[in-house]
Amino acid sequence: MLEPTTPTLGSCFAFARNKLDEADARALCEEAFSVDFSGLIADADAPVTNVQLKRLRDFVRRRSDGEPVAYIVRSKGFWRHEFAVTSDTLIPRPETEALVETVLPFLSSVSRVLDLGTGSGAIGLSIAAETGAHVLLTDLSCTALQVAAENAATLAINVQFRQSNWYDAIDESFDCIVSNPPYVASHDKHLQIGDLPYEPHLALDGGLDGLEALRIVVGEAPDHLRPGGRLMVEHGFDQADAVGTLFCAAGFQRIELLRDLSNHPRVTHGLLT
Numbered sequence: 496m497l498e499p500t501t502p503t504l505g506s507c508f509a510f511a512r513n514k515l516d517e518a519d520a521r522a523l524c525e526e527a528f529s530v531d532f533s534g535l536i537a538d539a540d541a542p543v544t545n546v547q548l549k550r551l552r553d554f555v556r557r558r559s560d561g562e563p564v565a566y567i568v569r570s571k572g573f574w575r576h577e578f579a580v581t582s583d584t585l586i587p588r589p590e591t592e593a594l595v596e597t598v599l600p601f602l603s604s605v606s607r608v609l610d611l612g613t614g615s616g617a618i619g620l621s622i623a624a625e626t627g628a629h630v631l632l633t634d635l636s637c638t639a640l641q642v643a644a645e646n647a648a649t650l651a652i653n654v655q656f657r658q659s660n661w662y663d664a665i666d667e668s669f670d671c672i673v674s675n676p677p678y679v680a681s682h683d684k685h686l687q688i689g690d691l692p693y694e695p696h697l698a699l700d701g702g703l704d705g706l707e708a709l710r711i712v713v714g715e716a717p718d719h720l721r722p723g724g725r726l727m728v729e730h731g732f733d734q735a736d737a738v739g740t741l742f743c744a745a746g747f748q749r750i751e752l753l754r755d756l757s758n759h760p761r762v763t764h765g766l767l768t
């Protein structure tokens with residue numbers, strides 16, 4: 496017989512909400528109790544087990560200590576899919592969806608695409624799912640590539656994987672290269688704020704001026720693009736001029752800059768004629 500004090504979905508949500516903001520409390524309760532938010536509300540009087548309660552308490556403690564929700568629930572929505580994420584992968588950002596949105600009109604099912612620094616695979620897998628293009632996902636991190644492969648299997652998306660230090664292990668040519676490389680300057684105080692201290696340094700640190708990876712990704716792209724090929728990169732909101740200069744120096748034409756949902760300059764792309 497259950498005691499009247501038995502915790503319920505409703506009382507557990509109230510407990511989490513008391514410690515965290517609503518979005519976080521909701522996400523952690525959904526994960527702890529394997530229920531969506533409408534179920535949480537509709538079945539507010541349903542009892543929870545001790546195991547579930549312990550799980551929620553652990554989640555709330557970790558979130559209160561600063562750990563990103565995406566790492567606690569091991570998942571993040573991006574474009575049209577949920578992607579598994581771990582502390583070996585960057586948490587895909589909404590602003591990166593601008594890159595996916597921009598590249599799609601240039602691709603078809605016969606395009607060959609290279610996603611450099613794929614992390615969880617969010618960009619490359621979204622492109623492959625939308626277009627049926629042949630996409631090669633690369634990263635220096637083997638553990639990130641394992642997560643990307645797990646996502647490809649879960650989503651049943653057919654792509655290829657390769658470990659590579661930028662272009663070092665790439666000898667093919669592509670119709671399109673996409674990349675969201677690390678672009679935060681090593682001394683930038685933002686590396687110590689919010690989710691960033693929990694994310695892999697390799698995914699964030701772009702060297703002294705934040706442009707070290709971008710110099711390689713842009714500068715060496717012409718050696719790996721077919722004539723008429725296109726390069727598209729994400730960068731910091733204050734790096735547009737520097738990245739535009741890199742595109743010009745590498746011989747790209749029709750260089751365009753796009754803004755993200757917050758109206759920040761975020762993606763530069765150009766054509767190799």
Ligand SMILES: C[S@@+](CC[C@H](N)C(=O)[O-])C[C@H]1O[C@@H](n2cnc3c(N)ncnc32)[C@H](O)[C@@H]1O
Pocket residue numbers: 584585586587588591611612613614615616617618633634635636639659660661675676677678697698699
């Ligand atoms: C900003 S994260 C982007 C991850 C993913 N593409 C996304 O947008 O969510 C940069 C990625 O570049 C990878 N990376 C860092 N240095 C690299 C290198 N030298 N060669 C290849 N990949 C590298 C990191 O492991 C990380 O996955």
